[in-house]
Amino acid sequence: MDCSVLYGIGGGALPKDILSNQALAERFHLETSDEWIVTRTGIQQRYLVAPHEHTSDLAIQAAKMALLNASLDPEDLDFILLATSTPDHRFPPTAVLVQEAIGAKKALSFDMNAACSGFLFAVSMADSYLRGQNKRFALIIGADTLSRMIDWSDRTTAVLFGDGAGAILLKREACREPKRGLLHTCTFFSRGYEHLYISENHNTCAIKMDGREVFRQAVSGLEKITRQLMLETHISTEDIHWIIPHQANKRILETVAHKLNIPFSKILYTGDQHANTSAASIPLALWEGWKKGLLKEGQLVVLQAFGAGFTGGASLLRL
Ligand code: UT7
Numbered sequence: 300m301d302c303s304v305l306y307g308i309g310g311g312a313l314p315k316d317i318l319s320n321q322a323l324a325e326r327f328h329l330e331t332s333d334e335w336i337v338t339r340t341g342i343q344q345r346y347l348v349a350p351h352e353h354t355s356d357l358a359i360q361a362a363k364m365a366l367l368n369a370s371l372d373p374e375d376l377d378f379i380l381l382a383t384s385t386p387d388h389r390f391p392p393t394a395v396l397v398q399e400a401i402g403a404k405k406a407l408s409f410d411m412n413a414a415c416s417g418f419l420f421a422v423s424m425a426d427s428y429l430r431g432q433n434k435r436f437a438l439i440i441g442a443d444t445l446s447r448m449i450d451w452s453d454r455t456t457a458v459l460f461g462d463g464a465g466a467i468l469l470k471r472e473a474c475r476e477p478k479r480g481l482l483h484t485c486t487f488f489s490r491g492y493e494h495l496y497i498s499e500n501h502n503t504c505a506i507k508m509d510g511r512e513v514f515r516q517a518v519s520g521l522e523k524i525t526r527q528l529m530l531e532t533h534i535s536t537e538d539i540h541w542i543i544p545h546q547a548n549k550r551i552l553e554t555v556a557h558k559l560n561i562p563f564s565k566i567l568y569t570g571d572q573h574a575n576t577s578a579a580s581i582p583l584a585l586w587e588g589w590k591k592g593l594l595k596e597g598q599l600v601v602l603q604a605f606g607a608g609f610t611g612g613a614s615l616l617r618l
């Protein structure tokens with residue numbers, strides 16, 4: 300039997316423009332405060348792309364770093380899957396721009412959009428592709444520039460999002476004991492697309508969100524799916540070294556951790572620094588975890604995602 304294991308420590312990319320809560324309020328004349336944003340969301344700052352920068356620029360940077368960190372030749376890549384809801388163009392897929400920029404000549408490359416759940420689903424799909432097609436290496440990227448989709452006069456959404464990209468490499472290899480890599484994934488859908496969507500009118504896009512309803516559904520969905528994952532993989536909360544969740548709101552993560560009886564110290568939280576970077580938030584947190592020496596080979600990690608749709612899931616990985 301074959302497993303898809305993480306190959307190297309991945310990579311990440313953030314734009315140069317760092318904006319504190321205070322600076323954000325001043326730049327966009329928002330009636331808000333650092334105190335409100337930190338207390339209600341945990342967010343302290345976010346990174347925003349410059350007018351000339353696109354999702355592909357961040358994705359390419361993160362991809363190059365992942366390849367460099369793993370000393371992998373891009374020509375060895377069989378598959379590039381880019382999770383994003385902010386592609387550079389409607390077509391071609393932004394993954395193709397990444398493919399060309401990094402020189403991955405033989406990789407099948409395309410995008411998938413599952414909003415903030417995109418990266419978790421992409422990892423699961425890449426695992427199936429590698430094992431099903433007998434391929435060796437996949438590059439999975441989560442990259443988003445949601446700052447392009449914000450109505451900067453709407454304080455209820457403008458304070459929540461940031462831009463970024465994260466990338467990982469998966470390698471198919473024969474399983475050894477204990478099994479490593481992606482061990483299991485559970486997914487869910489709960490209806491409610493009207494509570495979180497991007498409205499498009501005359502070429503202007505804006506995120507529309509009923510924050511309270513999204514919060515409520517995120518908490519119940521994440522709790523339920525994590526319990527299901529633990530049940531199906533016969534693990535307990537004590538077996539888990541880290542939970543690496545999609546980083547939307549610290550209070551969501553605290554509430555879910557409390558309900559699951561997991562100490563918050565086991566949650567790899569980066570939302571304070573990056574804000575909500577949508578499909579990029581999980582791979583960015585993974586990358587930070589490796590860089591800071593928090594993640595170690597052999598550890599059991601749960602990825603958790605929840606996004607517009609609503610869709611979500613939880614995956615169990617052994618590093
Ligand atoms: O990745 C996709 C998933 N997205 C999420 O998971 C987001 C989920 N939702 C949330 O994170 C939270 O619901 C928010 C952070 C969006 C809002 O926090 P909340 O505690 O649910 O606040 P609220 O919507 O109940 O609003 C409370 C008050 C309101 O004023 P009134 O009606 O009580 O006078 C809002 O108008 O806070 C006001 N408010 C603000 N005040 C200062 C809303 N946004 C702001 C703001 N600054 N930026």
